[in-house]
Amino acid sequence: MSEEKHHIVPYKTYLVILLVLLVLTFVSIAITNIELGELTVAGALFFATVKTFLVLTYFMHLKYDKPYIRIMVGFVFAIFLVVIIITFLDYYYRA
Amino acid sequence: MQTTNANEEVNYLEYKGKYSGIWGWIFSTDHKRIGLLYLYSIAIMFVVGAFLGLAMKLELIAPGKTIMNAATYNATFTVHGVIMIFMIVIPGLPAVFGNFLMPIMIGAKDVAFPKLNLLSWWLYVAGVLLILTALLFGPGVPDTGWTFYAPYSFKTGTNLLPAIFGAFVLGFSSILTGLNFLVTIHRLRAPGMKWLKLPLFVWTLYGTAWIQLLATPVVGITLVLVSLERVFGIGVFDPVLGGDPVLYQHLFWIYSHPAVYIMILPAMGAISEIIPTFAQKGIFGYKALIISTMAIAFVGYLVWGHHMYTAGMSGTAQYYFSLLTFFVAIPSAIKVFNWISTMYKGSIKLDTPFYWAASFIFVFMIGGLTGLVLGALATNIYVHDTAFVVAHFHFIVFGGVGFSFFGAIHYWYPKIFGKMYDKYWANVGWIVFFIGFMTLYTPMFYLGMQGMPRRYYDYLEEFHGGNILSTFGSWIMITGLVIIITNLIRSARKGEKAGINPWGGKTLEWRVPSPPPLENWDEIPVIGEEESKYF
Numbered sequence: 050m051s052e053e054k055h056h057i058v059p060y061k062t063y064l065v066i067l068l069v070l071l072v073l074t075f076v077s078i079a080i081t082n083i084e085l086g087e088l089t090v091a092g093a094l095f096f097a098t099v100k101t102f103l104v105l106t107y108f109m110h111l112k113y114d115k116p117y118i119r120i121m122v123g124f125v126f127a128i129f130l131v132v133i134i135i136t137f138l139d140y141y142y143r144a
Numbered sequence: 145m146q147t148t149n150a151n152e153e154v155n156y157l158e159y160k161g162k163y164s165g166i167w168g169w170i171f172s173t174d175h176k177r178i179g180l181l182y183l184y185s186i187a188i189m190f191v192v193g194a195f196l197g198l199a200m201k202l203e204l205i206a207p208g209k210t211i212m213n214a215a216t217y218n219a220t221f222t223v224h225g226v227i228m229i230f231m232i233v234i235p236g237l238p239a240v241f242g243n244f245l246m247p248i249m250i251g252a253k254d255v256a257f258p259k260l261n262l263l264s265w266w267l268y269v270a271g272v273l274l275i276l277t278a279l280l281f282g283p284g285v286p287d288t289g290w291t292f293y294a295p296y297s298f299k300t301g302t303n304l305l306p307a308i309f310g311a312f313v314l315g316f317s318s319i320l321t322g323l324n325f326l327v328t329i330h331r332l333r334a335p336g337m338k339w340l341k342l343p344l345f346v347w348t349l350y351g352t353a354w355i356q357l358l359a360t361p362v363v364g365i366t367l368v369l370v371s372l373e374r375v376f377g378i379g380v381f382d383p384v385l386g387g388d389p390v391l392y393q394h395l396f397w398i399y400s401h402p403a404v405y406i407m408i409l410p411a412m413g414a415i416s417e418i419i420p421t422f423a424q425k426g427i428f429g430y431k432a433l434i435i436s437t438m439a440i441a442f443v444g445y446l447v448w449g450h451h452m453y454t455a456g457m458s459g460t461a462q463y464y465f466s467l468l469t470f471f472v473a474i475p476s477a478i479k480v481f482n483w484i485s486t487m488y489k490g491s492i493k494l495d496t497p498f499y500w501a502a503s504f505i506f507v508f509m510i511g512g513l514t515g516l517v518l519g520a521l522a523t524n525i526y527v528h529d530t531a532f533v534v535a536h537f538h539f540i541v542f543g544g545v546g547f548s549f550f551g552a553i554h555y556w557y558p559k560i561f562g563k564m565y566d567k568y569w570a571n572v573g574w575i576v577f578f579i580g581f582m583t584l585y586t587p588m589f590y591l592g593m594q595g596m597p598r599r600y601y602d603y604l605e606e607f608h609g610g611n612i613l614s615t616f617g618s619w620i621m622i623t624g625l626v627i628i629i630t631n632l633i634r635s636a637r638k639g640e641k642a643g644i645n646p647w648g649g650k651t652l653e654w655r656v657p658s659p660p661p662l663e664n665w666d667e668i669p670v671i672g673e674e675e676s677k678y679f
């Protein structure tokens with residue numbers, strides 16, 4: 050196990066990602082000034098998704114890990130998505 | 145295969161570390177000691193929960209008030225449910241036998257994060273104490289039922305917050321155990337211990353760990369929302385404020401249906417270890433059992449709505465949940481057929497663990513088939529919230545998990561304590577318990593079919609006969625329980641010394657001394673390519 054290579058991410062990458070996250074945070078606040086109606090939630094969720102992706106990929110090192118770990122994480126999100134869809138089988142079709 | 149030669153080494157029970165006495169236990173990061181800490185705490189809570197169940201049955205021996213009033217009865221079934229579900233069957237087999245045996249079974253010296261493992265137990269104790277606080281102090285014992293359904297959970301005047309927070313903390317304990325087991329099974333398998341050589345008990349722990357990790361946060365968040373609703377009136381579940389109480393049921397069962405598989409999967413795993421040992425034959429359908437384990441874990445996420453058919457869901461959702469629920473029956477049946485096929489043409493040794501395993505199949509079948517009655521939308525409507533449901537889930541949760549737990553403790557007892565229990569009394573305890581169990585719960589199916597609602601302290605005269613029989617059964621069952629527990633406690637001191645492998649088991653735990661030394665192995669075992677196609 051000790052022979053496994055550990056990828057070292059340069060500070061610069063972390064810094065760039067941090068900046069991007071901060072910018073996205075301000076953008077997601079700024080966008081609430083525009084009247085988007087029903088799309089407001091979608092907008093907020095979109096920025097949250099992009100940020101989550103960045104955190105998982107760089108801060109949580111998924112980019113440099115073995116593929117099976119990425120598959121497992123993907124599987125988790127797939128289950129999450131399915132659970133949401135099923136819940137809406139109730140809400141969407143409720144009389 | 146190298147076997148360890150650690151006979152002269154001090155075993156884990158006698159080992160003296162930095163702390164002595166009780167501190168040597170509650171600060172121990174040894175997975176075996178932590179397993180026993182769980183065993184003792186679970187056993188204590190089980191006695192409390194069983195006592196409450198006994199009291200409920202006594203109340204129901206006659207219509208009208210017998211020994212308690214309606215409010216006390218409501219509190220009693222709530223506390224009985226919270227204790228039995230959150231403190232006993234959910235940690236259950238993984239926390240006790242998973243902790244004790246899984247590292248040995250995969251040829252490791254401990255779990256991946258021993259300190260985190262100890263933290264899990266501490267959190268468990270903290271959760272238990274929090275819930276006990278809710279019972280002993282404040283405006284009254286919680287009376288919502290173990291499901292904490294909205295809107296009553298934020299309307300009741302009883303002391304609900306500590307109980308909810310306690311369940312939340314118990315959830316964290318469960319998540320940490322799951323995480324620990326996942327990493328351990330991925331990273332600490334001995335050389336040559338391939339995935340398709342893992343014992344089936346380890347496979348079920350693996351499936352369970354995923355559920356613990358992914359489903360438990362949902363109930364955690366839900367319980368936080370109920371607390372916020374109660375304290376600040378945020379309006380997520382409260383219809384007066386525009387919330388939706390059915391959303392609470394969705395969120396609660398998104399966790400609590402998979403939680404049934406947190407309970408039953410490791411129970412099935414233990415049965416899959418016991419049956420081949422006592423049939424003296426390899427397990428039939430090893431891969432099918434693995435696939436069915438993972439299939440149950442996965443499909444279990446998608447069927448929670450079968451608890452909510454009368455809650456006012458959309459028709460589409462009802463059809464969907466009913467259909468999907470039937471799919472769970474398939475992998476469960478695959479398991480049952482594989483256990484039976486393992487026994488077929490085997491040379492069966494009739495010993496206590498086998499009796500428990502065989503009766504597990506019997507009660508699990510009854511619980512499973514009546515589960516289909518409840519999964520089917522049309523029949524569910526008639527028996528929803530009746531004694532039928534109570535009978536069904538006691539056959540699964542107590543019959544399934546309980547019988548497997550007793551089977552497991554009788555199977556691994558010589559390994560854990562290094563002593564053999566008195567087999568005669570163990571068998572007597574089993575048969576008395578089994579007869580009591582059947583007498584207690586079978587009448588409840590009939591009562592439910594006749595329309596007796598659950599959670600009522602009173603009933604109509606026509607239900608009297610069945611209830612007398614059921615109460616009578618509870619006395620037989622408790623007698624069996626006393627015999628079993630007395631025998632096990634007594635034998636831990638006075639039992640005969642047990643050898644390394646008293647049953648002729650094939651898995652790795654039967655290659656370390658009984659009881660095992662501190663770090664299990666002097667040298668990590670290497671599993672040869674040809675050695676035992678699987679364990």
Ligand SMILES: [Cu+2]
Pocket residue numbers: 400401404447448450451
């Ligand atoms: Cu369910």
